Amino acid sequence: MSKPYNRLDKNDAVVLLIDHQAGLISLVQDFTPSDFKNNVLALANSAKFFGLPTILTTSFEQGPNGPLVPELVELFPEAPYIARPGQINAWDNEDFVAAIKATGRKQLIIAGVVTDVCVTFPALAAIAEGFDVFVVTDASGTFDKTVQQAAWARMSAAGVQLMNWFSVACELHRDWRNDIEGLGALLSNHIPNYRNLMTSYAKLSAK
Structure with missing residues (x-):
């Protein structure tokens, strides 16, 4: 059954950048490295342009996943930065969820690495808690196209809206x-x- 058009609202949206880490990004094979970096930074710059609250999180930084890419740290020096000690699903981290709820916003714009785990798991958890979730497909990456498509199908079936960074920017801008x-x-x-x-x-x- 089709649902009513639920458009992004810059006054009700928050951006979640999940696990764009130096080590994890090497796993992204469904986009070229240059295209993927451009897409991630385009989403980040869109968040800055529209003044959206932005939350950064990493998974097990001290391990092989590595640190958050420096460009995001530089773009959001004042943003909440949740370095998760071990939780694979960011939604299992109380500080991460608390930072989201502190914004008072219900629309979550999510991107991350890898799509099938670091994006899908919190997206599904957020949907279950009543949030509206918009996953930015071209700023999220994984091992290959087959894994990508399976992750997109799983999220879409649960009610997640799939967008690219360009459509996010245009829908937020409106006019x-x-x-x-x-x-x-x-x-x-x-x-x-x-x-x-x-x-x-x-x-x-x-x-």
């Missing part, structure tokens, strides 16, 4: 007139071909 230059710059910085559109717009606007 170009809210900030033409701001959204244009965000998209241009992460989609090289989009610069052509903004260059064309700039030329027309100058006439």
